[in-house]
Every structure is written in C-alpha cells, then in structure tokens.
Amino acid sequence: MLTKPFEALHLGDHTTTRARTITETDIVLFASLSGDWYPLHTDSDYAAHSIFGQRVAHGLLILAITSGLLIMEPRLVVAFYGMDRVRFTGPTFIGDTIHVETEVVVREDRAERGGLVTFQIETKKSTGDTVLAALLKILVAKADPTSS
Amino acid sequence: MLTKPFEALHLGDHTTTRARTITETDIVLFASLSGDWYPLHTDSDYAAHSIFGQRVAHGLLILAITSGLLIMEPRLVVAFYGMDRVRFTGPTFIGDTIHVETEVVVREDRAERGGLVTFQIETKKSTGDTVLAALLKILVAKADPTSS
Amino acid sequence: MLTKPFEALHLGDHTTTRARTITETDIVLFASLSGDWYPLHTDSDYAAHSIFGQRVAHGLLILAITSGLLIMEPRLVVAFYGMDRVRFTGPTFIGDTIHVETEVVVREDRAERGGLVTFQIETKKSTGDTVLAALLKILVAKADPTSS
Amino acid sequence: MLTKPFEALHLGDHTTTRARTITETDIVLFASLSGDWYPLHTDSDYAAHSIFGQRVAHGLLILAITSGLLIMEPRLVVAFYGMDRVRFTGPTFIGDTIHVETEVVVREDRAERGGLVTFQIETKKSTGDTVLAALLKILVAKADPTSS
Amino acid sequence: MLTKPFEALHLGDHTTTRARTITETDIVLFASLSGDWYPLHTDSDYAAHSIFGQRVAHGLLILAITSGLLIMEPRLVVAFYGMDRVRFTGPTFIGDTIHVETEVVVREDRAERGGLVTFQIETKKSTGDTVLAALLKILVAKADPTSS
Amino acid sequence: MLTKPFEALHLGDHTTTRARTITETDIVLFASLSGDWYPLHTDSDYAAHSIFGQRVAHGLLILAITSGLLIMEPRLVVAFYGMDRVRFTGPTFIGDTIHVETEVVVREDRAERGGLVTFQIETKKSTGDTVLAALLKILVAKADPTSS
Numbered sequence: 001m002l003t004k005p006f007e008a009l010h011l012g013d014h015t016t017t018r019a020r021t022i023t024e025t026d027i028v029l030f031a032s033l034s035g036d037w038y039p040l041h042t043d044s045d046y047a048a049h050s051i052f053g054q055r056v057a058h059g060l061l062i063l064a065i066t067s068g069l070l071i072m073e074p075r076l077v078v079a080f081y082g083m084d085r086v087r088f089t090g091p092t093f094i095g096d097t098i099h100v101e102t103e104v105v106v107r108e109d110r111a112e113r114g115g116l117v118t119f120q121i122e123t124k125k126s127t128g129d130t131v132l133a134a135l136l137k138i139l140v141a142k143a144d145p146t147s148s
Numbered sequence: 149m150l151t152k153p154f155e156a157l158h159l160g161d162h163t164t165t166r167a168r169t170i171t172e173t174d175i176v177l178f179a180s181l182s183g184d185w186y187p188l189h190t191d192s193d194y195a196a197h198s199i200f201g202q203r204v205a206h207g208l209l210i211l212a213i214t215s216g217l218l219i220m221e222p223r224l225v226v227a228f229y230g231m232d233r234v235r236f237t238g239p240t241f242i243g244d245t246i247h248v249e250t251e252v253v254v255r256e257d258r259a260e261r262g263g264l265v266t267f268q269i270e271t272k273k274s275t276g277d278t279v280l281a282a283l284l285k286i287l288v289a290k291a292d293p294t295s296s
Numbered sequence: 297m298l299t300k301p302f303e304a305l306h307l308g309d310h311t312t313t314r315a316r317t318i319t320e321t322d323i324v325l326f327a328s329l330s331g332d333w334y335p336l337h338t339d340s341d342y343a344a345h346s347i348f349g350q351r352v353a354h355g356l357l358i359l360a361i362t363s364g365l366l367i368m369e370p371r372l373v374v375a376f377y378g379m380d381r382v383r384f385t386g387p388t389f390i391g392d393t394i395h396v397e398t399e400v401v402v403r404e405d406r407a408e409r410g411g412l413v414t415f416q417i418e419t420k421k422s423t424g425d426t427v428l429a430a431l432l433k434i435l436v437a438k439a440d441p442t443s444s
Numbered sequence: 445m446l447t448k449p450f451e452a453l454h455l456g457d458h459t460t461t462r463a464r465t466i467t468e469t470d471i472v473l474f475a476s477l478s479g480d481w482y483p484l485h486t487d488s489d490y491a492a493h494s495i496f497g498q499r500v501a502h503g504l505l506i507l508a509i510t511s512g513l514l515i516m517e518p519r520l521v522v523a524f525y526g527m528d529r530v531r532f533t534g535p536t537f538i539g540d541t542i543h544v545e546t547e548v549v550v551r552e553d554r555a556e557r558g559g560l561v562t563f564q565i566e567t568k569k570s571t572g573d574t575v576l577a578a579l580l581k582i583l584v585a586k587a588d589p590t591s592s
Numbered sequence: 593m594l595t596k597p598f599e600a601l602h603l604g605d606h607t608t609t610r611a612r613t614i615t616e617t618d619i620v621l622f623a624s625l626s627g628d629w630y631p632l633h634t635d636s637d638y639a640a641h642s643i644f645g646q647r648v649a650h651g652l653l654i655l656a657i658t659s660g661l662l663i664m665e666p667r668l669v670v671a672f673y674g675m676d677r678v679r680f681t682g683p684t685f686i687g688d689t690i691h692v693e694t695e696v697v698v699r700e701d702r703a704e705r706g707g708l709v710t711f712q713i714e715t716k717k718s719t720g721d722t723v724l725a726a727l728l729k730i731l732v733a734k735a736d737p738t739s740s
Numbered sequence: 741m742l743t744k745p746f747e748a749l750h751l752g753d754h755t756t757t758r759a760r761t762i763t764e765t766d767i768v769l770f771a772s773l774s775g776d777w778y779p780l781h782t783d784s785d786y787a788a789h790s791i792f793g794q795r796v797a798h799g800l801l802i803l804a805i806t807s808g809l810l811i812m813e814p815r816l817v818v819a820f821y822g823m824d825r826v827r828f829t830g831p832t833f834i835g836d837t838i839h840v841e842t843e844v845v846v847r848e849d850r851a852e853r854g855g856l857v858t859f860q861i862e863t864k865k866s867t868g869d870t871v872l873a874a875l876l877k878i879l880v881a882k883a884d885p886t887s888s
C-alpha cells in the first residue's frame with residue numbers, strides 16, 4: 001500500500017493485498033489477547049441462536065489482520081495518525097478468506113513534515129462482500145523534504 | 149460501560165475500567181497474530197534510534213485491549229456499528245499500565261430497534277496521559293422496545 | 297461469584313456464569329503452555345481408540361477456564377487458600393460449551409481478617425452434564441472489618 | 445513420577461522433575477487463555493501496592509506447569525480422578541525457577557481395575573520454598589491385571 | 593533418542609517417539625511466530641487450487657515439532673552442531689498424526705570432548721508416509737571422558 | 741530474497757532482510773509449540789551455570805524466524821526442496837536483534853520445471869556475528885517455461 005514517497009502517490013492509486021483465511025484459532029487468540037469474550041465470538045450455542053447462526057470474528061480482529069496484510073515501508077511512514085469512519089459492514093465467519101483493497105482518497109501537503117495521505121481501505125471476502133471499511137490517515141515521507 | 153438499557157443511559161454518564169499492564173509479550177503476540185512486524189514495535193535497535201527511544205505498542209493492540217477492558221452485557225448490545233475519530237494520541241511503552249474512561253456523548257432513538265449510543269472513550273496511562281481516543285457507536289437494546 | 301463482602305454472603309447463595317465453547321485451539325494452547333502432551337488430549341489416533349473415541353480436554357484446562365469464568369472483585373479477595381475435592385467427573389470434548397455454577401457452602405468468621413468462604417463450584421456442559429466439581433476456599437473481605 | 449505399574453510402586457517412592465523458569469510471558473498467556481485478569485497477576489501498579497510488591501503468577505498456572513513437569517507413561521494411567529488439599533503456599537514471582545517433588549502416600553488395590561495411588565506433590569522454587577502442595581489421585585494400571 | 597552416553601550408543605540403534613496430531617492451530621501459531629504467511633499454509637482458497645488441494649503444514653513446523661518429540665537428556669548433549677540433508681519428502685495436512693524414528697548412522701570419537709553422533713531421523717504419518725528426513729549432528733557426552 | 745524468476749537470478753545476487761529482536765516471549769512460545777523444553781532455553785538457573793551464562797534461543801527458533809524474514813513471492817516458488825549444511829554457529833540471547841543475508845550460490849536449469857536455486861543464507865546479529873548458516877534449495881519458476 002505504501003511503497004512510494006508522497007510525491008509519487010496520486011489520488012486514485014490503488015493496491016490489493018495477499019489473502020488470509022480466518023480460522024477458529026484466530027478468534028480464540030484474539031479473544032484471549034484482548035480479553036473480549038463476547039459470546040457471539042466465543043460461545044457456539046449463543047451464536048447458533050443469533051441472526052448469524054454461527055460464531056462471528058471480532059471486528060477488531062479483522063482490523064488487526066487488515067493492518068498486517070498491508071505493506072508499509074518503514075522509512076516512508078512518518079506517523080500513523082488514526083482512522084475515521086471505521087465500519088464493520090458484514091460478518092466474517094470461520095473459514096472465510098479475506099484480502100484488503102486500498103485507494104488514495106486525500107493528499108495534503110505538510111511542507112517539510114511530509115504529506116498527510118488518507119487511504120480508503122476495504123477488507124473483502126473472496127466472495128466479494130466487504131466486511132470492513134475505514135479511512136486511514138498516515139503522514140508519509142517525501143523523497144525530497146524541501147519539495148511541496 | 150454498557151450495563152444498562154437505552155432508557156437508563158444519559159448524556160454524560162461515565163465509567164472507568166480496571167487496568168492492565170502492557171508487556172513485551174502483548175506486543176510480540178499482536179505482531180504475530182496481526183502479521184504487523186513494523187520495526188518500531190519489534191526491532192529494538194530501530195526503536196532505540198527513533199524519536200521514542202524504545203519499542204512502542206501497536207496502536208491497534210491498544211485498541212484491542214481497550215475493547216477487552218470495556219464491560220458490555222451481551223443482551224444490551226444489538227450491534228457494534230463502528231468507530232469514528234480513532235486517534236493514537238501518544239506512545240504506549242512496555243510496562244505502562246492502562247485503563248479506559250468512557251462517556252455517553254450522543255443518544256439517538258431508533259424506535260423499536262433500540263437506541264444508537266455514541267461513547268467517547270479515552271485510554272489512559274496511570275500517569276494520566278491519553279494514548280487512544282475514539283468514538284464508539286453501538287446500537288443498544290431498550291428495556292421496553294415499544295418506548296421512544 | 298464474589299461481588300459482595302463477607303457479611304452479605306449467605307449459605308446457599310448461588311450464581312451462574314456466562315458460557316464458553318471449548319475449542320481444539322484451547323487444547324493445543326494448554327498442552328503447549330503446560331507441557332502436558334498426554335496423547336488422550338493431543339493424539340487423535342490414540343484418542344480414537346480410547347473409551348472416549350475422540351480427544352478430551354485436559355481436566356486442568358477446564359479448571360483454568362472455570363477460574364476465568366468466575367467473577368471476583370479484587371477488593372473482596374483477601375487470599376485464595378486453595379481447593380478441596382477437585383473431581384473431573386466427565387469428559388469435555390472439542391465443541392462442548394461450558395459454564396460454571398457456584399454455591400456458598402461454608403462460612404467461617406475470621407474476625408478482623410475477614411471471613412473464610414467455601415464455594416462449591418460445578419462446571420457443566422449445556423447438556424447439563426457436570427465435568428468438574430470442586431470446593432474453593434477464599435478469604436473474603438468484610439465491609440466492616442470490626443464486625444463479626 | 446509414574447513410570448512403573450501399580451505392583452512396582454511403593455509407599456514413600458519419590459521423584460524429582462526437571463525445572464522451568466516462570467516468565468512474564470507465562471503469566472500473560474495464562475491470563476489470556478483462562479480469562480483470569482485478576483490485577484495481582486496483570487496490573488503491575490496494583491501489584492506494587494500489594495503485600496507482595498510485584499506481580500504474582502496465578503496459582504492455577506503453577507498447577508498447570510506442575511502437571512507438565514510430571515512424567516506419566518500413558519499406558520500406566522487408567523484415569524486421573526482428581527486432587528485433594530490443593531494449597532497455594534507461597535507466591536511465585538516472574539523469574540522464579542520451579543520443579544516438582546512427588547511421593548507415593550496411599551496405595552489402594554482395586555482388583556482388576558488397577559490400583560488407586562495418591563501422590564503428594566510439592567512444587568518448589570530453587571530457593572527451597574514450596575509454592576504449591578496437593579494430593580493427586582490416579583488409577584494406575586497393573587503389570588498383571590489378575591494380581592492383587 | 594539420546595538417553596545413553598556415547599560409549600553406549602551403537603551404529604544402528606533406533607528409537608521411536610510418541611505421536612502428535614497436527615492441527616490448524618499449530619499452523620496458525622507457526623505462521624504467527626515465524627512470520628511466514630506463505631499462502632499454501634494460510635490461504636485455504638489458494639491451497640484448494642494447488643496440487644495438494646488443501647492447506648499444508650510448513651516444513652519448518654514439522655521440523656520444530658520433530659525436535660520436541662525427541663527425548664534428549666540435557667547432561668548428554670554437549671552441543672547441537674546442525675543438520676544435513678534436510679528434506680521435506682511429502683505434505684503434512686491438518687489432522688495428520690506424526691511420530692519420529694531415529695537411527696545412529698555415524699559415530700566419531702572426539703576424545704575428551706565426547707563423541708560426534710549423526711542420527712538419521714524420519715518423521716512419519718500414521719499411514720507410514722515419511723514427511724521429513726534429516727541428519728542431526730550432536731556432540732554427545734561420554735560416561736568416562738578419558739575413554740576413547 | 742525471491743522476487744524474480746529463474747532467468748533473472750544470477751550467481752552472487754544477494755539480499756538483506758529487515759530485522760527482528762528476539763524476546764523471552766519468542767523462546768517461551770517456541771518451547772510451547774515445539775514441546776522442546778531443553779533447560780538451556782527454559783531454565784534460567786541451569787543456563788546461568790552453562791558456558792553461555794544465560795538462556796539461549798533454540799536453533800530451530802532462529803531458523804523459523806529466518807524463514808519469516810525472507811520474502812518469497814508465491815508464484816515464483818514451485819517447491820521448497822530442503823536444506824543442507826544447517827549450522828548453528830553461535831548463541832542468540834534474549835534482546836539480540838537479527839536479520840538475514842542471502843546469496844545465490846548454485847543455479848541448475850530443470851527445463852520446463854523451472855530452475856533449482858541454492859541460496860546461502862546467513863542470519864546475523866546487529867553486532868555482525870553469524871548465528872545460523874544454511875543452504876536452502878528452492879525450485880524457482882521461469883518467466884518463460886520454454887526457455888533454458
């Protein structure tokens with residue numbers, strides 16, 4: 001997603017990542033690490049009686065895996081500011097395989113500090129359904145810090 | 149944070165969670181699970197030469213742990229819509245102890261579907277520094293679905 | 297289980313916890329962490345030829361998860377003395393969902409040190425079968441340390 | 445601990461296991477897997493103000509690791525009945541190295557089913573302090589099932 | 593595999609270990625710890641279209657588990673030199689149960705330093721298929737360091 | 741390491757990977773997953789009295805992490821044949837930061853099946869010390885399968 005300096009990133013640039021299958025192991029590990037044992041994720045009886053009919057991955061697990069699927073060259077990331085409009089747009093089930101699509105949607109020059117770039121990311125199943133959408137705001141280094 | 153139905157939640161209601169110490173283990177486990185081995189988190193030589201002078205926890209690890217510190221009664225959560233204005237406002241280092249403070253900032257009645265509640269959350273170190281701020285949007289059940 | 301001080305706990309008080317589904321992941325993680333690779337838990341060929349016909353969760357894994365399902369307010373627990381009559385009364389298989397039921401069975405006043413409370417705990421599958429029974433002995437704080 | 449059939453086990457037989465160092469990682473992994481985030485184990489600020497002055501390993505973590513340090517030949521274990529008088533006799537801190545000492549304290553012949561053997565186990569630090577004591581009751585196979 | 597000093601090891605000595613079932617959890621944990629998310633191991637769609645038709649365990653995961661199945665008495669291992677001719681001779685799938693067979697194939701006396709022993713190891717499924725073969729070179733202690 | 745097809749790989753081509761700090765967590769997780777609790781890795785008292793004076797990472801942990809540091813494009817890897825002359829040339833301690841250097845040392849054309857490439861890999865600490873050396877044999881795809 002981020003393999004070029006600010007000057008070489010253009011509005012509309014898009015990338016697609018490799019894919020990863022979401023497993024029961026991922027859900028148990030995320031519940032364990034976060035401490036979030038909400039029953040829709042970790043109680044198969046409860047989940048069977050929900051509108052989903054089965055256990056659903058934590059939204060924040062999908063967000064965490066999304067971050068790992070993205071490729072960011074360290075020397076280009078000046079700072080990770082945050083995220084806006086993070087939306088969990090559909091359930092991810094055990095066995096679903098997801099990848100991430102990214103697009104540059106805002107470019108703001110910040111002079112010698114670099115450029116603030118907003119990426120629209122969409123995490124999708126191999127069926128094409130989007131399960132997560134968000135805007136990521138990253139301060140990106142310039143190739144030439146004196147350019148503008 | 150969410151132990152009462154929509155009717156009993158009022159603007160300005162706030163809660164404070166228990167605390168948890170962030171360890172090197174948490175960082176290694178999150179890098180492992182997410183696949184995000186960004187060197188500021190996992191390369192102590194690199195981190196020593198950064199402006200932070202040491203390794204920093206992933207922002208999304210702090211967000212994951214924040215979600216686990218919050219207490220939400222399953223029967224009250226109709227849906228987790230998403231998050232807005234997620235900001236990583238300061239570094240969390242190995243050994244820092246964090247807790248979460250929450251406040252009801254928006255209440256929107258959605259008739260028989262429940263009420264959409266926006267919580268402002270702030271994750272703070274025991275020093276008082278805020279390391280994460282975000283707005284969480286949750287559709288909350290009503291005690292009486294026919295009320296409005 | 298333990299959300300009230302000694303004076304407010306009465307013989308026969310009982311509580312029921314949330315539930316959690318036991319997964320293959322839990323068994324592998326417990327074998328890994330403990331170092332107990334007994335084949336009934338970790339060798340599916342061996343287990344298939346046992347009287348259970350399949351892999352069985354470690355008894356101590358069920359005990360560990362039982363401890364996490366219980367809710368104990370830190371300020372009320374003066375000390376965890378130990379356990380008596382810990383019995384593994386039936387096998388827990390991959391996919392079983394368990395919860396814990398507790399009852400106050402002994403109350404012993406220890407003056408200003410608090411009160412020693414014995415809880416009978418039973419861990420049950422959603423089928424109603426008990427898989428673990430034990431007596432837990434906990435020194436509980438008093439609301440008024442000078443009471444008796 | 446259990447490498448001989450019932451007939452070859454005698455009252456007073458004792459064994460000593462290998463040792464293992466308890467790490468912060470073990471505590472975080474056990475809190476994660478069990479769901480027991482009691483602050484004495486996982487909040488270093490809270491623990492610093494406790495009578496121990498630092499974080500303490502979960503008693504059940506020590507019990508789990510104890511079980512993995514014991515060596516039991518699968519063909520000799522007919523059934524693990526349970527435990528009596530499980531006592532957490534002292535705190536285990538990060539960096540402590542523990543091993544287990546076992547002794548046969550009761551032998552009960554159960555005819556063709558084998559023999560019920562009670563082992564007294566003591567888990568000790570390298571300083572000699574005992575941190576866990578318990579009685580383990582195991583139904584042990586006979587070399588000759590028709591003996592008595 | 594290594595429970596006797598150099599003098600007591602003879603060419604052709606062989607041992608067989610206990611077995612362990614390879615689970616999806618093992619694959620996810622190894623991908624996590626190593627950082628190797630090659631899609632044949634972690635993307636079930638990709639694997640379904642490979643010549644194997646399903647996900648395959650990492651070769652190095654099988655090697656890691658092989659090392660844990662071997663029994664080596666610490667006082668006998670002077671040093672682990674390395675491995676030769678490590679070959680991944682067939683795929684290991686989720687649910688396969690593996691064990692290891694070892695044979696002493698070379699003995700080289702190194703005077704007072706001990707003896708350099710080469711073990712041929714073969715990791716096999718319960719079907720008999722070999723999935724890993726390697727030569728392990730270990731410097732083994734002597735019972736009598738002055739013997740030759 | 742492997743981002744170009746066989747025709748574009750030349751003898752002497754070399755690459756250097758990103759770095760990763762080896763933590764106590766990595767050692768505990770690898771001992772757990774593999775089942776290898778050899779005391780030089782997991783018993784700090786034992787290790788303190790060894791020639792190293794402290795705990796040492798498992799050689800196979802370093803090999804596993806080495807594999808994850810290497811970058812291999814899936815479409816280019818036809819098969820991972822195995823390894824030769826794997827040597828653990830020095831100890832890796834907790835806190836050491838390692839990276840991998842690779843060099844193409846043998847190229848063998850295998851006609852339409854691709855090309856068998858042998859990479860010499862060396863895993864080094866930031867001090868420059870080599871802790872692992874090995875030859876990796878990989879069957880690499882051709883850009884034009886009919887070339888030779």
